Amino acid sequence: MSHPTLFFYPRPRVDIAPVPAVSHAGAVLLTDAIHATGLASSLREALAPWTKPLAEHHAAKVLLDLALTLAIGGEHASDTDLLRCEPGLFGDVASAPTISRTLTTLAQDAPTVIEAISKARRAAREQAWALAGDHSPTVGASVKSPLVIDLDATLITAHSEKEQAAPTFKRGFGYHPLCAFLDHGSDGTGEPLAIQLRPGNAGSNTAADHITVTRDALAQLPAGLLARGGRGSKKILIRTDGAGGTKDFLAWLQRQRLAYSVGFTLPANTPDLLERIDEAKAWTPAYDSEDEGIREGTWVAELTELLDLQGWPPGMRVIVRKERPHPGAQLRITDHEGMRITAFATNSPRGQLPVLELRHRRRARCEDRIRNAKDMGLEKFPLQGFAQNQIWCQIIQLASELVAWMQTIAFTRHDARKWEPKRLRARLFEIPATLVRRARHKVLHLAEHAPEAVRVLTGVNRLRTTVAQT
DSSP, X not given: OOOGGGOSSOOOOOOOOOOOEETTGGGHHHHHHHHHHTHHHHHHHXXXXXXXXXXXXXXXXXXXXHHHHHHTTOOSGGGGHHHHTOHHHHOOOOOHHHHHHHHHHHHTTHHHHHHHHHHHHHHHHHHHHHHHGGXXXXXXXXXXXXXXXXXXXXXXXXXXXXTTOEEOTTSOEEEOOEEEEEEOOTTSOXXXXXXXXOBTTOOTTOHHHHHHHHHHHHTTSOGGGSOGGGOOOXXXXXXXXXXGOOHHHHHHHHHTTOEEEEEOOOOTTHHHHHHHHHHHTOOEEEEOTTTSSEEEEEEEEEOGGGSOOTTSOTTOEEEEEEEXXXXXXXXXXXXXXXXXXXXXXXXXXXXXXXXXXXXXXXXXXXXXXXXXXXXXXXXXXXXXXHHHHHHHHHHHHHHHHXXXXXXXXXXXXXXXXXXXHHHHIIIIITOOEEEEEETTEEEEEEOTTSTTHHHHHHHHHHHHHHHHHO
């Protein structure tokens, strides 16, 4: 028999008892964000046509419960039991069969439902940004410092036969959604504006899809950022990789008066053009993404005057970047004299080349946004029908937006503003607590010994105080 002192951890007696403990107590931050932004009322009004008059569970509540489930770590509709067992915090939660029937009903009229949900999301977004005040993503937006919308696609594997799932260009099978995220910059994360679900065999550089998802993203912005008729402005920058570098898409962006920074595919005679730049000694050191100091082993130059840009939009500039490859990196056929060569196109008429290049390189943050979205439902599409999974994309966006809005309003001065879902769950959402009744009021006692108890309480107070002041 082992000696008790040899155990590293205590071994208490374990049983099951009726206790007032609350799991996921920190998710009160998310339910308060729903109240603060008016999302519940906006969504309730939007989905009223698809809710029976005497229905016990409104379609809006069903979708919000699913969004909350994804935010706290669930993956499927059945994971709503994480909420159902805590009615004191999350209210009445529909059963799994009721949720299934609701999703089926909404999917039967998917285009109209998606439009209704999108309008509710836009109204809540406008309220969230207003509550954020000086910390709103729109503060300080200008031609020199535009509001950035990142576009990127990702491959989602389907592990069973689902409607319109198809082989992908990477020899997988599933879907190929195209996403648009608003970049909150280095001080925050970001929020989804549009997710267009596409079959796995959808093209990477399809201009029509890029135009559609950009239109949907612009429709999510407050009217004050757009010109009359919903047209854009140079205060909005569309940023994407080479998949968006098509003549049709850039011409559309130009007609919409939007700024852009898009990956550009260099022609076959690029080595000759680079030699001419070498001879002219036109390379400028690039900036580092952290402190904007000089980035060792990386240079940028403008290639516009050396290219035949017939058919491309007027005013387009092409900027090329060369850098020493990382140890172990494989050079490509387009690389030159041992240097990795990339390029992007922009219609920004001013700005130093290193500044424009650094702005474009920060597009990599979009990959983090997609990774976080996969952690909140985008990794798996649990439903069978394509229209049902389109509704699922709306739920994913609701979950991601709730987290982003909560951070933007509640944690403006804390590093929790930049925490990703995994850390938010471990540090905030899963904080222990007890729920008691006192003088006809419910009181949620956060555990005093929890490391982030003060932070959760501060965030809740900020959400409620901010709303009270408006």
